[in-house]
Every structure is written in C-alpha cells, then in structure tokens.
Amino acid sequence: MINLVIDIGNTLSKVAVFNNRELVSLEQSVDLTEPYLSKLIKDNKIDNSIISSVKPEIKHLEDCLKAVTKYNHFTAITDSEIINYYKTPNTLGPDRYAAVIGAAANYPDQNCLVLDAGTCITYDFISSEKKYFGGSISPGIQMRFKAMHTFTGKLPLVNADLHNSENYGDDTLSSILTGVQKGVLYEVLGFIEYYNSTWPHLKVILCGGDMNFFDTQLKSSIFAHTLKTEPNLVLIGLNEVIYHTND
Incomplete structure (x- = not known):
C-alpha cells in the first residue's frame, strides 16, 4: 500500500510517500501545485492520500487527489484509535x-x-x-x-x-x-x-x-x-x- 501524506503548515509543506509504514521519500515545499502532485502520484503509483492543513484553501488539492487516489479527508473529528x-x-x-x-x-x-x-x-x-x-x-x-x-x-x-x-x-x-x-x-x-x-x-x-x-x-x-x-x-x-x- 503506497500512501501520499501531506502536512501543510504555516510556513511550508511536507510531502511524504510511505510504503506501508516505511517512509520512503520526503520533500518540503512552500507552494503545492496540481501538476506537482499529479507527477508525484504517477511516479510513485500512489494508492491512498491524506492531507492535514492549517490553511483553509485546499479544495483544489483535494480534488486533484480524489481524481486518481483513494483520498482520506482528515480533520480533528476523523475517526481514529484515539x-x-x-x-x-x-x-x-x-x-x-x-x-x-x-x-x-x-x-x-x-x-x-x-x-x-x-x-x-x-x-x-x-x-x-x-x-x-x-x-x-x-x-x-x-x-x-x-x-x-x-x-x-x-x-x-x-x-x-x-x-x-x-x-x-x-x-x-x-x-x-x-x-x-x-x-x-x-x-x-x-x-x-x-x-x-x-x-x-x-x-x-x-x-x-x-x-x-x-x-x-x-x-x-x-x-x-x-x-x-x-x-x-x-x-x-x-x-x-x-x-x-x-x-
């Protein structure tokens, strides 16, 4: 299971690819774009994706991920083991x-x-x-x-x-x-x-x-x-x- 995991912070974003629970790649970016994500998804054959963001304007990124991966919408009320x-x-x-x-x-x-x-x-x-x-x-x-x-x-x-x-x-x-x-x-x-x-x-x-x-x-x-x-x-x-x- 190949997962694309994105953490959008106040100053920069972290974009990671996990193979099951192993972190296999990590990049930092100030500005995430749809072409960048599309290439990353294609190159790594991503199955699942998820975003945590402190910024509200991420719908365009979510739409990009939903189109070609199983997207997991994440908020602080998302079901977990916690x-x-x-x-x-x-x-x-x-x-x-x-x-x-x-x-x-x-x-x-x-x-x-x-x-x-x-x-x-x-x-x-x-x-x-x-x-x-x-x-x-x-x-x-x-x-x-x-x-x-x-x-x-x-x-x-x-x-x-x-x-x-x-x-x-x-x-x-x-x-x-x-x-x-x-x-x-x-x-x-x-x-x-x-x-x-x-x-x-x-x-x-x-x-x-x-x-x-x-x-x-x-x-x-x-x-x-x-x-x-x-x-x-x-x-x-x-x-x-x-x-x-x-x-």
Missing part, C-alpha cells in the same frame, strides 16, 4: 491531532507529551490508554522576538541564536535574546515537570522547526532520559489514519 476528549474538536488543529496519533503509534502503552515547536509551541498529552485530553498553545520563539519588536517603540528585532547559553544579557540585544530563549526554555521545563509528576513514565516527543533547539537545551536537564525527537511525527500520524480507515 479517544478524543477535546471539548471543541472542530477548532482543534489537525496537525495537533495527527501528532498525538503518531505518538500513540510510535509509543503504544506509554504516556506521551508532544511538544511541537513551530510558529507556535503546542503541548499535547495522550495517555497510555490512548486518551487525548488536550494541551496548551503558546507563542513560538520567532513570534516572541517579533512581538517585542512590533508592539514596542524602540526594541529591535533580534534573531534567534540557538547556540547561546547565557543566563542573562549585559546589553539590550542580549537581554532580549536571553529573555526569549531562556523564558521559553523555562516554560517548556515547567510543562514537562507538571506532566511528569502527574503521569508516570512520561515520554516527551519533540517535533517542529525549532525541535533541535529544545533537544540541545533539554539534554542537560533531569528530563533528558524522557526525550525523543521525531521530525515527521505528524506525517506518521496521518499515515496511521489511512491504516485505520482501511482496516
């Missing part, structure tokens, strides 16, 4: 839902906290019994830098320095840098500490564009043994939905 306790599933981002499905598939029978560090940082918890209770959303690293520059009169726009390890700044630029990066790190540690104290044997799964920053920073913490990085967690979850639908 027991979803989210009170407003219609407002739940499909990428968040796909990520916890991927976590449950990769780490069955374990309590998992998914930390997706992208434009926003999302924290989503799924229990060892595959119960999804929800999570939290906070500004991502770049958003924090941009917000301080945008909503103040004089603070400059500072670029992230993911290798900076200082605890405080001695000028305005370094003060902003440490404020954002140390602030977000302490936030993450606080969330992990809470979930770890509440749910035993917690697995923390990192994904998203700023995944490597948190992986590096958290390796020296007391939670280092709980960490796993999986940049393709959303794609894995979407592929699992295809399997569940075809069972």
Whole structure:
C-alpha cells in the first residue's frame, strides 16, 4: 500500500510517500501545485492520500487527489484509535491531532507529551490508554522576538541564536535574546515537570522547526532520559489514519 501524506503548515509543506509504514521519500515545499502532485502520484503509483492543513484553501488539492487516489479527508473529528476528549474538536488543529496519533503509534502503552515547536509551541498529552485530553498553545520563539519588536517603540528585532547559553544579557540585544530563549526554555521545563509528576513514565516527543533547539537545551536537564525527537511525527500520524480507515 503506497500512501501520499501531506502536512501543510504555516510556513511550508511536507510531502511524504510511505510504503506501508516505511517512509520512503520526503520533500518540503512552500507552494503545492496540481501538476506537482499529479507527477508525484504517477511516479510513485500512489494508492491512498491524506492531507492535514492549517490553511483553509485546499479544495483544489483535494480534488486533484480524489481524481486518481483513494483520498482520506482528515480533520480533528476523523475517526481514529484515539479517544478524543477535546471539548471543541472542530477548532482543534489537525496537525495537533495527527501528532498525538503518531505518538500513540510510535509509543503504544506509554504516556506521551508532544511538544511541537513551530510558529507556535503546542503541548499535547495522550495517555497510555490512548486518551487525548488536550494541551496548551503558546507563542513560538520567532513570534516572541517579533512581538517585542512590533508592539514596542524602540526594541529591535533580534534573531534567534540557538547556540547561546547565557543566563542573562549585559546589553539590550542580549537581554532580549536571553529573555526569549531562556523564558521559553523555562516554560517548556515547567510543562514537562507538571506532566511528569502527574503521569508516570512520561515520554516527551519533540517535533517542529525549532525541535533541535529544545533537544540541545533539554539534554542537560533531569528530563533528558524522557526525550525523543521525531521530525515527521505528524506525517506518521496521518499515515496511521489511512491504516485505520482501511482496516
């Protein structure tokens, strides 16, 4: 079974081909077009397809996939093996839902906290019994830098320095840098500490564009043994939905 799995995010899209549960190809694209998808489908002899998108304008892509593959429409109310306790599933981002499905598939029978560090940082918890209770959303690293520059009169726009390890700044630029990066790190540690104290044997799964920053920073913490990085967690979850639908 050859599956085409697409994750459309705020800044770029991931396009993956799975042979059953094996990821055989992965591309990143800013702009998906119908000719591009048609060629990909033909070259790889795609059987099934699925899209997770944070953007609403995807009907033309769905129509393209429906014409030549078995298309699986995916939203946060799509049936899966997950027991979803989210009170407003219609407002739940499909990428968040796909990520916890991927976590449950990769780490069955374990309590998992998914930390997706992208434009926003999302924290989503799924229990060892595959119960999804929800999570939290906070500004991502770049958003924090941009917000301080945008909503103040004089603070400059500072670029992230993911290798900076200082605890405080001695000028305005370094003060902003440490404020954002140390602030977000302490936030993450606080969330992990809470979930770890509440749910035993917690697995923390990192994904998203700023995944490597948190992986590096958290390796020296007391939670280092709980960490796993999986940049393709959303794609894995979407592929699992295809399997569940075809069972």
